[in-house]
Structure formats: C-alpha cells, structure tokens
Amino acid sequence: MTKQVKTFCRICDPACPLTASVDDSGSITQLEPDREHPVGGIACHKGLSYLDLHRDQDRLNAPLRRENAKGDAAGIFEEVSWDTATRECAERLRAIISEHGPNAVAIYSGNPGVYNARGMTYGGAFSKMLGTSMMFSANTQDMSNRMVAAAGLYGSLSIMTPDLVNTDYLICMGSNPRVSKWTVFSTPNDSGRTMEAVKQRGGKICFVNPRVTESSTPETGETLLIKPGADVYFLAAVLHELNVTGALDQEVIARWGVGMEEALAFASQYPAERVQGVTGIAASEIKAVAADFRAAGAATIYVSVGVNQGRQGLLAAWLADLIVFATGNLGKRGGMYKPTGLADFYPPMPIDSISVDTSLGELRYTMGGPAPLPTIALAELINNGDIKALVSLAGNPLLSAAGEDQLREAFSKLELLIAVDIQRNATAEASDYVLPATDFLERADINFVAKGLQPIPYVQYTDPVVQPAHERRDDWRILTDIAREMGAYQGEDPDGWGIVNQMLAMDELSIDDLKAMPHQTKIFENTPHDDLFKKCLKHADGKVHCFPPEFVGAGIFERSEAIFQELDLEPDNALKMISMRTAYMHNSWMSNLKKFRRGAQSTNPLHLNPGDAAQREVADGDKVRVFNQYGSIETRVRLDESLRPGAVAMTHGYGGGRGAMRIAEANPGANPNKLVPNTMDTVEPLSNMSWIGAYPVEVEKVG
Numbered sequence: 001m002t003k004q005v006k007t008f009c010r011i012c013d014p015a016c017p018l019t020a021s022v023d024d025s026g027s028i029t030q031l032e033p034d035r036e037h038p039v040g041g042i043a044c045h046k047g048l049s050y051l052d053l054h055r056d057q058d059r060l061n062a063p064l065r066r067e068n069a070k071g072d073a074a075g076i077f078e079e080v081s082w083d084t085a086t087r088e089c090a091e092r093l094r095a096i097i098s099e100h101g102p103n104a105v106a107i108y109s110g111n112p113g114v115y116n117a118r119g120m121t122y123g124g125a126f127s128k129m130l131g132t133s134m135m136f137s138a139n140t141q142d143m144s145n146r147m148v149a150a151a152g153l154y155g156s157l158s159i160m161t162p163d164l165v166n167t168d169y170l171i172c173m174g175s176n177p178r179v180s181k182w183t184v185f186s187t188p189n190d191s192g193r194t195m196e197a198v199k200q201r202g203g204k205i206c207f208v209n210p211r212v213t214e215s216s217t218p219e220t221g222e223t224l225l226i227k228p229g230a231d232v233y234f235l236a237a238v239l240h241e242l243n244v245t246g247a248l249d250q251e252v253i254a255r256w257g258v259g260m261e262e263a264l265a266f267a268s269q270y271p272a273e274r275v276q277g278v279t280g281i282a283a284s285e286i287k288a289v290a291a292d293f294r295a296a297g298a299a300t301i302y303v304s305v306g307v308n309q310g311r312q313g314l315l316a317a318w319l320a321d322l323i324v325f326a327t328g329n330l331g332k333r334g335g336m337y338k339p340t341g342l343a344d345f346y347p348p349m350p351i352d353s354i355s356v357d358t359s360l361g362e363l364r365y366t367m368g369g370p371a372p373l374p375t376i377a378l379a380e381l382i383n384n385g386d387i388k389a390l391v392s393l394a395g396n397p398l399l400s401a402a403g404e405d406q407l408r409e410a411f412s413k414l415e416l417l418i419a420v421d422i423q424r425n426a427t428a429e430a431s432d433y434v435l436p437a438t439d440f441l442e443r444a445d446i447n448f449v450a451k452g453l454q455p456i457p458y459v460q461y462t463d464p465v466v467q468p469a470h471e472r473r474d475d476w477r478i479l480t481d482i483a484r485e486m487g488a489y490q491g492e493d494p495d496g497w498g499i500v501n502q503m504l505a506m507d508e509l510s511i512d513d514l515k516a517m518p519h520q521t522k523i524f525e526n527t528p529h530d531d532l533f534k535k536c537l538k539h540a541d542g543k544v545h546c547f548p549p550e551f552v553g554a555g556i557f558e559r560s561e562a563i564f565q566e567l568d569l570e571p572d573n574a575l576k577m578i579s580m581r582t583a584y585m586h587n588s589w590m591s592n593l594k595k596f597r598r599g600a601q602s603t604n605p606l607h608l609n610p611g612d613a614a615q616r617e618v619a620d621g622d623k624v625r626v627f628n629q630y631g632s633i634e635t636r637v638r639l640d641e642s643l644r645p646g647a648v649a650m651t652h653g654y655g656g657g658r659g660a661m662r663i664a665e666a667n668p669g670a671n672p673n674k675l676v677p678n679t680m681d682t683v684e685p686l687s688n689m690s691w692i693g694a695y696p697v698e699v700e701k702v703g
Helices: 050-054 081-100 111-115 117-130 146-155 191-200 231-244 250-256 260-269 272-279 284-297 311-328 375-384 404-411 475-486 498-505 511-515 529-534 548-552 554-569 611-616 664-665
Strands: 003-008 015-021 028-033 064-066 077-079 105-109 134-137 169-173 204-209 221-225 299-303 355-358 361-364 389-393 416-421 431-437 458-462 521-523 574-581 606-608 621-628 631-639 647-650 695-701
Touching: 003 028, 003 204, 003 458, 028 050, 028 458, 050 272, 064 081, 064 111, 064 204, 081 105, 081 389, 081 475, 105 117, 105 375, 111 117, 117 389, 117 475, 117 498, 146 311, 169 311, 191 204, 204 284, 231 260, 231 272, 231 284, 250 311, 260 311, 272 284, 272 554, 299 311, 311 554, 375 404, 416 475, 458 511, 498 511, 511 521, 548 554, 606 611, 611 631
Parallel strands: 105 134, 105 389, 169 204, 169 299, 204 221, 389 416, 416 431, 574 647, 606 631
Antiparallel strands: 003 015, 015 028, 064 077, 064 431, 355 361, 458 521, 574 695, 606 647, 621 631, 621 695
C-alpha cells in the first residue's frame, strides 16, 4: 500500500512543499506538489525531478580513499569503512593543525548546504571546533553583497524582502523568477502567478536585464535592456531623479535616517543624461521609471544574482534599499519589509569585524557571522603554503568558482582534501577522501534558511522520507564524528538538533511540537511592516545609515567613479559575459540527470545576439573560442535575439573532470568560470564578491 509523506524541496529558497509516495518496500515512487499545504506552493520540475538524483546510479554509497596522486586527472579510489575514514581524516587534520596551526585548515561550504539545517549549523560549529578562521563559501559567488549592504544600512543581518502581494510597482533587476524562482526571498507560490497578479490588480513590473528573460511577458511586464554591469549607475540615476523631482519622503528620512545628504551627493554624479551611454538606457526611459516609482501608491525594488555578481553588487544592493527607504516605502505595505519568522531576532552585525593574517596580507570577513573570505584567494593561499588542508562541504568550487585551472593545480598541492557530498563531482574527484552524505529525501530537516524571508512566515519539519541507503550519513554526523575523533568535540548532541532546538525554543516550539501539527508546519502571525524599525535597526544610534562610513573607508565610492570612466571609454562592440539560468541545470549539482541532458540541453552553448554574431562572422551552431586574459574555452554558438547587443550568455555548472558522473561526463560542455577574473584586485571590497558576471570576453570562430 502506498504511503503519502509530507516533506519539502531543498533545491532553492522557496522550499516548496512536496508529497512523496512511498511503496511497501520503502522506495519513493513519486514526488508531487503538496497542494493541501496551508501556504500553497507549486513545485517546479527541478524539485519534482529530484527523485532522479536520489536514484542516480552514480550516487556516493560508501567512504572512498584515494589511492593515486591528486595531480592525476581521474581519481583511483578504494572503499573503506567509516571507522577507517573517520580515524584517518581526524589523524591527518590533527597532525596538520599541530604542525601549522588551525588556520592551515580551510572550510568551503557549497550552495546545497544552505538548505540543510543541521548540516549548516554544524558546518559553522565544525570550524570553531577546529579553531580555524579560514572559511570560504559559495556566498562570495552569489549574495554576500546583500548581507554586507544590510549590515551597513541597518547594523544587522536584515535582508529585506519585497511585498509582492501588495505592491503597485516593482523594479526587478538581475532576476528570472520563472526559471530560478526568487533568491533570498522564500515564497513557494508559483512565481509566474505572483508576478501576473501585480499587473492584474493594476500594478506594474519593470524588468531590468541584459536580456528579455522568460519572466518578462505581456502578462507581467516589459524589460529595459541594460548593458551588463551598469546596474549601479541606473539605480543612482533613478535616486537622483526622485530627489530632484521632490519624490523623497523627508519626514521618514529625518526620523530614521542619517547620511542621506552624502548619499544624494553620490547619486547626483550620475544623472540620467550622464549614464545613458554607460547603461544603454535612454535618459527619458530612466526618468520614466522614476516617475512610475513616484506615482505608485507603494513601490519596491528587487535585485538578485545577476546584479550581485557584477563588479559592484554591494553598491547596487545598497542603492536599491536606499531608494525604497528614501521614498517612504521601507516598512510600508506594498513596499519592502522584514517578515516575521522563526527566532525573530536580529542582533547587531558589524561589518569587517574579523580579520585573518595571511601571506596576501590581512583578509577580512565580510561581517562577524557566516559570510566568508573571498573564494578567489583560495588557490593563492594554498600555493603560498597558508592552507594545507581543505574540507569541502556540499561544494564544487572547481566548477562553481573562478579559475578552475588554478584551483586544480592548487588542490594537487594540498596535504589533505576531504569532500563531503552526495556525488563524486569535480572537486570530490580531486580529493583524498570522499565521504557520502544523505540527500534531502534521506534526512530530517526544517526550512531553516527561510527564516525572516517569507511573505507567509512558517517553519516546517520533515522526517526522512526514506532511510539512508547504503552507508550514507548526515553531514552533521560526519563532521562531529571527525571532530570527536580529533578530541575537538566534547559536547553532547546525539541527534544534531541542539542549535536548531535553541532557535525553536525562542518561539516556545520543539521538533516534537512541529511533528504533531498538520503538515508538520507552524505558521507565524506577521507583525506590522513598520516593525522592522524596532527589530532591525541595530546601529548604536538606532538609525538607517544611508551613507555607511565603512563603505567610505573602503573606497567603494571612489572605485565606482573609476569604473564608470572605464565603462564610458569601452568600444561600442565590446562583449560582456553574463550567466544564463535554465530550468535544466542548478549550479553544478543537477548535471548528472539524464532527463536534463538531452537534445538542446545536453550542453551549454554561447548565446549571442545575431548582430554581434554577424560582426564576428559566426553563425548559429559554429564552434567558437571564447577568451579573455584569464582563460579560454570552446563551445558552439546559439543565436539569441533576447540578448541586447554586447551581452553574451552561458549557463554555468558545466565542464569536465567529474569522473564517476557518467551522464555529465558524456556531455561535459564548457566551464565559463574559467574566464572569470580570478585575481585579488578584482574582488569587490567589503563584500568579498567575485566579479563573476558582466566581465569582458572576446569571441572568434574556430576552424
């Protein structure tokens, strides 16, 4: 008899509710949306296809120990027992720390770990057990700018969310919600319907992107085709226009803000007439956006990964929030706010509070919390001898970070590389030990990452849908077993819920309470939107810092003008690479699914505007070399009229070297991150973000 198990997806931020069908043998036969869940939710086909990953014949099943040199292209591995793997990993880590100190061990955390409550909390705890400050993660490839902008503006980790359900006007930048849902914004309701509802009630959405994405339709809104990497100057021009037309809420600014005069002086350098060449958007169109924003009853701005990955993601995130605040739309129904959520408490979070002395000089954390050191520094720190061992937690930096070739060479020099993952991906293939973790259908969990980011705030618990197959173990247990073997873990937390239970207790909840609730879900009552001024403003003066002094000290604003002048001198036919989201890939960790690697989706071509292609005498399907000073790759051309001239696009997560992942290896595609600027002078100050989008490339026909 088939049993229905309530659970939720853990691929991206919305955490869409799911129902799993489990047969008498204990096998999952189907995943479907949980249409009866109290918050709704329509899972996308990535989530509904996760069962293919769960069943993947190339899943890791037992601990593996490398038997050949790490410099070899493919690993030769032997299965070992958990006792052996745990003991040997602990012995080697302990020896490295004893000889070189705790900072000789680095931790890299990948994107999937964010959607694993116990894995995420124990990843941070593991670094503390080892005593290392060398923490790296995918955050500096996708969103650490948002955290630093929040810390600078509000003094706490209060990333605000748009009130899409009630807004009259939305500026949506660097995002394609129909394909990739929302980021740092957890709404399981269907993205398309949510956007269409804005127009249906008389509102408007203005998409700002270098291409017309699948999200921009007659039912949602039109796109302003911006030049890649010019987002800051568009937003500065909008703020300036709002100021000179008297659209700012002086009462709100006087009550809650400091430094607005300096912020407006910065914006005044970039009037619409000055930036139209750099942005590719006519001054009249920029002014029309400001007029629409001013006229709306409630307006908001959403910036996502496409903006974050540019050279100035921090300033763009700051400007987006600043415009909303200065127009009186922060803490307003239909504007931007901070929803209630689990453990609804935001402690002070200073910028730049932790530093690490290295051979590259003093490297600073982006904030005194989970945001990491710049991943770009990893290869050089290994080559210089600072880092002797690396533990990769659900990560694949070889394909997801800048400089694959440099990282491969550096990884071969490590004394120890440990990968904790569900697949033998490129990074695992280069490791000394590969330790098999559970996937999200095999572990208990709560939707931890959604805290404070949900329009309908709730916390949901799920049991494992099925018990872990073979010798797979939960990440938190793998880490605590190693730490215990090292003598570094003295605590008692037999089920790994200790930290999570402390958070639940703040709301007088427990795991047992959640288990007893319908759909194992607790819905919280949202506090008033303007409650954020009490709970989120944690600067000593209780104000929004409109012109954060930390930004000034880091030279962020002077850097912005220098970049503007550089862009202003670029030739008209310059090409910039952007990342292209697709419904058939999620970073690099869904690359081994047969149904996602067929036909046109079998590889990742270079998308090229027909006009740009004609200038370079290349046609659809031609083989081309894409290159710049940082690297070179070869791929095929796909002509794409959705791109504005000067913008080229590829989907990342592809590339060879995955070893045992046979479907992915059969059609490896090309890794555009080989072209990403990979030197420390390209890292964005304070946020430590990589310049991973809107970077210059050249294209030439091969053969």
